[in-house]
Structures are given as structure tokens and as C-alpha cells.
Amino acid sequence: MKEITLQMQELARExxxxxxxxxxxxxxxxxxxYLSPPAFVDKPEDVERLVYDDYCHHNLSKYLMDYRYxxxxxxxxxxxxxxxxxxxxxxxxxxxxxxxVLIGIPCxxxxxxxxxxxxxxxxxxxxxxxxxxxxxxxxxxxDYFLGDKKAADEAAATKEAKxxxxxxxxxxxxxxxxxxxxFWSSQYERCIRCYACRNVCPAxxxxxxxxxxxxxxxxxxxxxxxxxxxxxxxxxxHVAGRCIECGECERACPMHIPIMLLNKKLIKDINxxxxxxxxxxxxxxxxxxxxxxxxxxxxxx
Amino acid sequence: MMKIIAKxxxxxVLQLLAKDYNVLVPAKFxxxxxxxxxxxxxxxxxxxxxxxxxKDIFFPQTEKMxxxxxxxxxxxxxxxxxEKEEQLIFGIRSCDLKSLECLDQVFLTKGYxxxxxxxxxxxxxxxxxxxxxxxxxxxxxxxxxxPQNGVGADIQAYDLKDKIGFKAISAKGQxxxxxxxxxxxxxxxxxxxxxxxxLKADIEGVPEKLQGMFDHPLWxxxxxxxxxxxxxxxxxxxxxxxxxxxxxxxxxxxxxxCWDTCMFGEYTQMAxxxxxxxxxxxxxxxxxxxxxxxxxxxxxxxxxxxxxxxVVKCPVNLDIxxxxxxxxxxx
Numbered sequence: 001m002k003e004i005t006l007q008m009q010e011l012a013r014e015x016x017x018x019x020x021x022x023x024x025x026x027x028x029x030x031x032x033x034y035l036s037p038p039a040f041v042d043k044p045e046d047v048e049r050l051v052y053d054d055y056c057h058h059n060l061s062k063y064l065m066d067y068r069y070x071x072x073x074x075x076x077x078x079x080x081x082x083x084x085x086x087x088x089x090x091x092x093x094x095x096x097x098x099x100x101v102l103i104g105i106p107c108x109x110x111x112x113x114x115x116x117x118x119x120x121x122x123x124x125x126x127x128x129x130x131x132x133x134x135x136x137x138x139x140x141x142x143d144y145f146l147g148d149k150k151a152a153d154e155a156a157a158t159k160e161a162k163x164x165x166x167x168x169x170x171x172x173x174x175x176x177x178x179x180x181x182x183f184w185s186s187q188y189e190r191c192i193r194c195y196a197c198r199n200v201c202p203a204x205x206x207x208x209x210x211x212x213x214x215x216x217x218x219x220x221x222x223x224x225x226x227x228x229x230x231x232x233x234x235x236x237x238h239v240a241g242r243c244i245e246c247g248e249c250e251r252a253c254p255m256h257i258p259i260m261l262l263n264k265k266l267i268k269d270i271n272x273x274x275x276x277x278x279x280x281x282x283x284x285x286x287x288x289x290x291x292x293x294x295x296x297x298x299x300x301x
Numbered sequence: 302m303m304k305i306i307a308k309x310x311x312x313x314v315l316q317l318l319a320k321d322y323n324v325l326v327p328a329k330f331x332x333x334x335x336x337x338x339x340x341x342x343x344x345x346x347x348x349x350x351x352x353x354x355x356k357d358i359f360f361p362q363t364e365k366m367x368x369x370x371x372x373x374x375x376x377x378x379x380x381x382x383x384e385k386e387e388q389l390i391f392g393i394r395s396c397d398l399k400s401l402e403c404l405d406q407v408f409l410t411k412g413y414x415x416x417x418x419x420x421x422x423x424x425x426x427x428x429x430x431x432x433x434x435x436x437x438x439x440x441x442x443x444x445x446x447x448p449q450n451g452v453g454a455d456i457q458a459y460d461l462k463d464k465i466g467f468k469a470i471s472a473k474g475q476x477x478x479x480x481x482x483x484x485x486x487x488x489x490x491x492x493x494x495x496x497x498x499x500l501k502a503d504i505e506g507v508p509e510k511l512q513g514m515f516d517h518p519l520w521x522x523x524x525x526x527x528x529x530x531x532x533x534x535x536x537x538x539x540x541x542x543x544x545x546x547x548x549x550x551x552x553x554x555x556x557x558x559c560w561d562t563c564m565f566g567e568y569t570q571m572a573x574x575x576x577x578x579x580x581x582x583x584x585x586x587x588x589x590x591x592x593x594x595x596x597x598x599x600x601x602x603x604x605x606x607x608x609x610x611x612v613v614k615c616p617v618n619l620d621i622x623x624x625x626x627x628x629x630x631x632x
Contacts, residue, residue, distance in 0.1 A: 030618035031500070032437060037618035038526040058617065066525070117437075190333055192362065195565075196530035196616050212567045214546075221546045221559040222363040252616035254352075254532045256332035 004105055005052045007146045008077060011103060012047040015075050021101050022072040025063055027056040034116035034125075038063065052077070054111040057128070059246045061085035062202045064095055074100050079107035080156075081130075083139035084244035084280030085202035091283050092242070094205045104142030106152035109134060113251070130247030130260060133165040140281060169265050184262075188228040190255045197249035197259055203239040203279075210234065232262065240266040241289040244280040303459070303466040304478065304485040308347075311465055314481050315339045315391060321480065322389035322426065325358065327351045336390060347460070349436050350394045350608065354538030356404060358390065359421045362535075366417065366545070366556040388425040389477070391458075396441040396608040398429055398451035400538030406600040407541050417558075426473055429454035433462070433493055438609030440500040440622055446606055449495055459492050466490050500609065502622040503629060504593070508603075510628060511594035515586070519631050523624060524585035526617045531562035533611035533619070534588070539604045542568070563587045589624055 012024040028039035028049040036055040041047055059082050067074045078086060083104065089095045109131035116125045126132075138156045139145070175183060195211065198204045210218050211231060219234075220227050236259075245267070249259045270277055274288040285291065306314060316339075318324050324339040329346040335353035337343055368379040401422075408418035429451035432439075441448055451457060455474030459466040467485065469475040478485075534540040544561040547554045561568055564585075569578040578584050596604035605621060612620050 031612060031620045031623065035618045040522075040525045063525075187331075190331070192531075192535045194531035194535045194562075196528060196532045199528040199530040200616055212565070214567060220548055221544055221561075222548065222557050223559060224363060248616075252528070252530070252532070254536055254614040254616075 001052050001054070001108070004147050005050065008050050008052055008103070008105070009047040011144060011146070012041060012050055012075065013044045015101060016042070016044040016047070020073060021075040022070075023067070023074050024050070025060045025074065025076040026050040027052065027058065027060075027077070032117070033121055034111070034113050052105060054108075054125075055113060055116070057110045057113070057248070057251055059085050059200070059202060059248050061089060062200065062205075064089065064100060065205060067099070068095065075103060076100060077103050077105055078139045078142060079105060080134065080136040080138050080140065081107075081244055081246035083141050084136060084278075085246060086141060087280040087283050088202055088242050088244055089205060091280070091285070091287065092203075092205055102139070102142045102144070104139030104145045106139075106147045106149075106155070107131075107134075107137045108155075109137065128247065128251070130245065130250070134245070135159050135162065135164070135278070136281065141283075164268075164271070166264065166268050168261055169268050172261060172265065184229065184232075185225050187257050188232050189225050191223075191228040191232065191257060192255060193223055193228060193231060194254065196252040196254065197257075198235060200248045200252040201239060202244065202246070203242040204235070232257075232259075236262045236266060239263065241270055241277070241287055242279050243267060302487050303468060303490045304482065305461065305464045305466045305488045305490060306485050308463055308465055310484070311345065312341070313484055316341070317481055317484065318389055318391075318477070322387050325355075325388060325390045327392045336392075339391075345392075347392060347430070350397070350432070350439075351392075352536065352610065352614075354400060354536065354608070354610065355390060355393055355397050356400065356538050356541070358388070358425065359401070359404065359418055360408070360541060360543075360560075362560045364417060364558050366558055369547075369554045369556065370552050371554065372552050383420065384424075386424070388421070389428065390425060391428045392430040393427055393451070393454070394430060394432055394608075395446050395448050395451040396439075396444075396606040397538050398427065398453045399441075399444070399446050399606040400608070401427075402453055403539045403596070403600070403602060403604055403606070404541055406602070410600075426456075426477060427454045428456045428458050428467075428474075428477070430465075431457065431459045431492070432495065433460045434496045435498045436609060437499045438612040439607065440498055440502050440609060441607035442498050443500075443502040443504060443622075444603055444605055444607035449492060459490070461490055462493060464488075464490070466492075500612070500622050502607070502625045504603065504625060507625055507628055508594050508597040510631075511590060514628065514631065515590070517631060519627055520582050520586040523619070523627060524580075524582045527564075527581050527585050527619055528617060529564050529566065529581050529584060530616065531564050532614050532616065534562040534564055535560060536610040536614050538606060538608055538610070539592075544568075563591070585619075589621070589628075592621070593625070593628070 015021045023042045026039050027036040030037045034055050038058045039049050060076050061082050109127040111125045112128045138152050243263045247260050270288050277288050315324050319339050325336040326339045327346045328337040328343045334346045334351040370377040408415040432448040455471045457468045469478045542561045543558045545558045547556050570576050592604040
């Protein structure tokens with residue numbers, strides 16, 4: 001990863017020096033050794049801030065929405081999941097492809113930050129759960145590719161061939177309705193509605209979110225189990241078919257709510273009901289829930 | 302000489318106090334620690350400060366203010382029953398005591414008393430607990446807080462590793478200590494030395510310097526990674542903004558007040574559509590200006606206690622100590 005870091009800095013310097021882009025979005029070291037938060041580099045002399053290490057969790061594609069109406073191009077580093085996020089944003093007509101210089105980097109999986117904090121710098125830190133289950137570690141869309149493409153492709157092929165990991169969802173499906181209700185109520189009772197999950201999510205790209213429409217009465221300001229669950233379920237249903245499994249919602253949640261379990265349940269259902277589908281892998285306008293076809297059977301109508 | 306008890310016998314003290322008070326203790330459930338009503342099966346979390354600050358004990362995230370009935374042109378207002386139960390918080394840390402001092406300024410001074418807050422504050426006794434070690438994101442020392450001696454507690458308890466020592470501070474504290482004195486022994490003790498802070502912030506001159514920095518380019522830079530979520534403000538022990546709303550069903554309604562946050566765009570959205578803080582630059586600037594300049598100007602104290610919760614919980618590591626450093630270094 002050290003080598004990729006040097007290549008990142010080199011390419012960023014070149015793009016900025018030539019004036020091809022105004023800003024490069026990457027990662028830099030944060031307050032603690034296990035944090036590599038987003039970095040925004042706009043001067044060639046600052047490129048040495050950029051790093052690529054085991055903690056570059058942040059999905060940078062969402063930030064591209066901040067540059068939609070600004071002049072000039074933006075370069076961004078994309079791991080596998082970040083590239084799926086970019087595709088979803090394209091699919092949702094949020095971004096123009098030509099405005100962004102995409103620099104793909106292979107991802108060996110990011111490490112669990114909570115465990116890193118617990119085990120210390122010399123500990124044997126496992127990959128984050130979302131990364132253990134990842135099927136697309138390589139960027140699926142890019143203008144440049146850094147690192148060893150052949151080795152990366154081989155690693156990705158093994159992961160892609162594996163069956164999807166749904167054991168946690170299956171465990172939940174075994175619960176009775178009452179047990180499910182109790183489980184999710186207790187999870188969402190502690191939700192503080194900070195909306196970190198929504199704001200970090202690339203599939204949450206509405207111009208105005210339903211939860212910000214305070215005068216419509218869709219959702220009240222009160223924090224209670226009912227409103228919180230309404231928030232959770234509405235968001236889960238809205239990102240269904242567009243969730244690219246970056247797991248950022250769950251990582252960003254300050255209250256340890258297993259948000260990805262809800263998202264994965266919907267991904268599993270979509271796969272069972274509409275055939276195999278991974279969001280953000282292709283940009284072809286054919287979405288399981290967002291695509292209109294007049295030959296669709298409407299048996300329930 | 303100090304009154305002490307072995308740490309493993311602390312539940313006996315809490316049990317005894319629970320006869321007279323609703324005792325709130327630090328406890329952890331599913332990865333989130335907060336002050337929780339004491340019962341025999343609650344597992345105490347005394348190793349580090351709680352994630353959720355005590356502010357919601359005095360200023361709940363959602364609080365019912367009054368009920369009303371609106372029919373034709375008549376309006377009836379019904380006051381809600383007032384809680385009378387005496388409360389006691391065990392294990393509040395120095396940084397969080399400092400946060401109560403900040404909240405007191407807002408809710409009790411300058412000619413306005415918020416009776417919702419005051420009522421809870423008046424019937425809550427505080428037993429502070431000294432810290433043995435700073436956590437990696439703690440920087441209270443830089444904010445003028447002594448992690449081993451809180452200000453404003455009724456009793457200061459000392460973490461003596463295998464024992465807990467108690468020292469009464471107020472008359473109320475003396476009274477409480479007498480209730481539990483049968484369980485306590487008297488001993489000469491040495492308070493363990495506190496470790497070195499991992500995080501520091503040099504706040505000297507920052508409030509004054511910020512007076513001339515409203516239009517500084519620094520804000521456009523530091524805001525870029527902010528997600529504008531409310532995690533930092535909701536885990537903050539001092540952030541105290543709220544919004545008042547009604548829940549109405551037919552003729553009946555309840556007025557509620559709920560935490561709000563300057564990080565949300567909707568927070569400054571005005572009738573007619575204008576928003577004076579339209580982007581994250583203005584919102585991020587407001588958060589740090591409020592903590593480090595406006596509050597000190599109004600109340601002569603910082604609105605940050607160095608508890609480190611926002612540093613731990615910000616999903617993008619927007620670290621207030623790093624911001625303070627940038628302000629110091631800015632030209």
C-alpha cells in the first residue's frame with residue numbers, strides 16, 4: 001500500500017500541476033493511527049498528505065456531489081465500493097461522468113477501527129465485517145488504475161466467485177415476528193437521529209430528504225421508538241436496490257446500530273425476487289426497483 | 302483521612318442510596334454507555350466516561366412541555382404532572398460537571414429561568430468520580446478542567462484503583478455521606494497520579510483571535526469533509542440547541558421540545574425559504590464560533606470541556622483540537 005501511496009501522490013501532483021483538475025479527493029492521516037479521514041488537496045505542494053493504508057474506509061464518491069455546480073474537474077480515488085457508489089450516482093443522474101477524473105485503486109479490505117482501538121497498534125486487527133464479505137474489491141470504473149492490475153484481478157476473481165454471505169440475515173429471518181419487532185425496537189430506541197447514516201450514504205442523494213421536510217408531517221421531531229423506526233425503515237426501503245454495500249452507514253453510526261443487517265435483508269430479498277443483482281456494478285438503467293418496463297406483469301393490481 | 306469502600310462493594314452503597322433516590326449510574330448496553338437507573342443487575346461501567354453525556358437527564362432529547370386542546374376558537378392548556386422524585390447521579394466526571402456549569406448559564410442566568418431544566422437540576426444530587434487515566438481523545442486539561450477534582454458536585458468520589466474514596470463538598474453531600482457512612486471505613490489515602498494527556502489544545506488567545514476570523518478562508522477548507530450530520534452535537538455534553546414543535550391528533554396536542562443541531566440545514570431554514578447558513582461552511586463555522594468565541598463572549602467560559610466525545614464519534618474525524626491548532630496558526 002506504501003507503493004500505491006507514492007503513486008497516488010505522484011499522479012495527484014501531476015494532475016494539479018498540469019491544471020487538469022482543481023482538487024484531488026483522497027485520504028490523509030487523522031488524529032489517531034487507525035483513522036484515515038478524507039483529504040481535499042488543491043495544491044501540488046500538499047500532495048504528500050495523501051495516504052493509502054488499512055483505514056481508508058471513507059467512500060469519497062458522495063463528496064463529488066459538493067462539486068456538481070463548480071467549475072473545473074475533480075480527481076477522486078476509488079476503491080471497489082467507492083466505484084459502485086460512483087456508478088449509482090451516475091445512474092441516479094446526480095453526476096456528469098466527464099467532470100471527474102477517476103483514479104482506481106485495488107482494495108485489500110479495510111481494517112476494523114473499533115478493533116484497532118481495542119487491540120492497539122501491534123495487535124492482530126481483523127478486516128471490517130463489510131470488507132470480509134466484499135465481492136468487488138477492485139474499482140469497476142476508472143480513468144487511471146494504480147497498483148498491480150493483474151494481481152488485483154486475480155484477487156477479485158476469487159472474491160466474486162464466492163457465494164454471497166447472508167448468515168446474519170438468515171439468523172434474523174429465523175426470529176418470529178415478535179422477536180424481530182423487539183430486536184429492531186431495542187436497536188432503534190437508541191438512535192439519536194443524527195442522520196450520519198443518511199449523510200454518508202451515496203444512495204441518499206435526494207435534493208431534499210423526506211426527513212428534512214419538517215412541515216409535511218411525514219416524521220415528527222420527537223425522538224421515540226416509533227419515529228426512529230419510521231426513519232430507519234423508510235431509509236432502508238429507499239436505498240433498497242441502490243445500496244452498494246460500502247457499510248459506511250454502520251461505521252458512521254455513533255450508536256452501534258446494525259444498519260447493514262437491514263440493508264442486507266433487502267438485498268437478499270431483491271436477489272430472490274428479481275434475480276441476481278449487485279447495485280452499482282453496471283450503469284445500464286436497469287434497476288430492480290427503479291426501472292419502468294411496460295411489459296412488467298402487474299399481477300397484484 | 303477519607304471515607305472509603307472496596308470497589309467490589311460499591312453496589313452496596315448504590316443499593317442503599319436507591320432507597321431514597323432514583324440513582325443513575327454509568328452502564329453499557331450494546332456498545333453504548335450512558336447513565337442508567339441503578340438496579341442489582343446493572344453492570345457498572347467505571348473504566349471510562351460514558352458515551353452519552355448526562356445532559357439528557359436535565360435536558361432530554363425530547364421533552365413534553367404541556368398539553369393543549371383546540372376546539373373551534375377555544376384553547377385549553379393543561380400542565381403536565383411535575384416529577385417529584387429525587388435523583389442522584391453517581392460517577393459523573395469533571396468534564397461533564399463543567400458542562401453542567403455551561404448549561405446552567407444558558408438555562409438559569411441572564412434574567413431567564415427555564416423551569417423544565419431547573420426542576421431537574423434542583424432535585425438531582427451529584428457524586429463526581431475522579432479519572433485515573435485519560436482516554437485517548439480526552440483533553441479536558443487543556444480546557445481548564447481538573448479530571449480529579451470536579452467543580453459543582455455534592456460529593457467528590459476518588460477512584461483509588463481497588464477502592465473508592467468519598468469526600469463531601471456541599472451540605473447536601475454531607476447528608477448523603479452520612480446515609481452511607483455505615484458502609485464506609487476511614488483510611489489515609491493517596492490519590493493516584495493522573496496520566497499524561499494524549500491530546501492537547503492550546504486555547505490561549507483563540508476566542509479573541511476568532512473575533513477577526515468570520516470571513517477567514519480557513520472555514521471553506523475545514524468544512525469540506527464535514528457530512529453535516531448531528532453526531533458531534535448530539536454526543537456533546539454542552540450543545541444545547543432545541544426546537545419546539547407540536548404533536549397534534551385531532552383536537553388534542555402536546556407541545557414538545559427536541560434537541561436540534563446547527564449542523565442541519567433545516568436548523569436555520571426560515572419561512573419563505575431563505576437560509577442564512579446555506580452551506581456546510583457557514584454551519585461548521587457556527588459550531589466552532591459558538592464553542593470558542595460567542596459563548597466565551599457572553600458567559601466568560603468556553604463551550605467545550607475537552608471530553609473528547611466528538612473526536613471519537615465524528616465519522617470523518619473533524620477534530621476540534623486540530624481546528625483549534627489551525628485557528629492558532631492561521632494568518
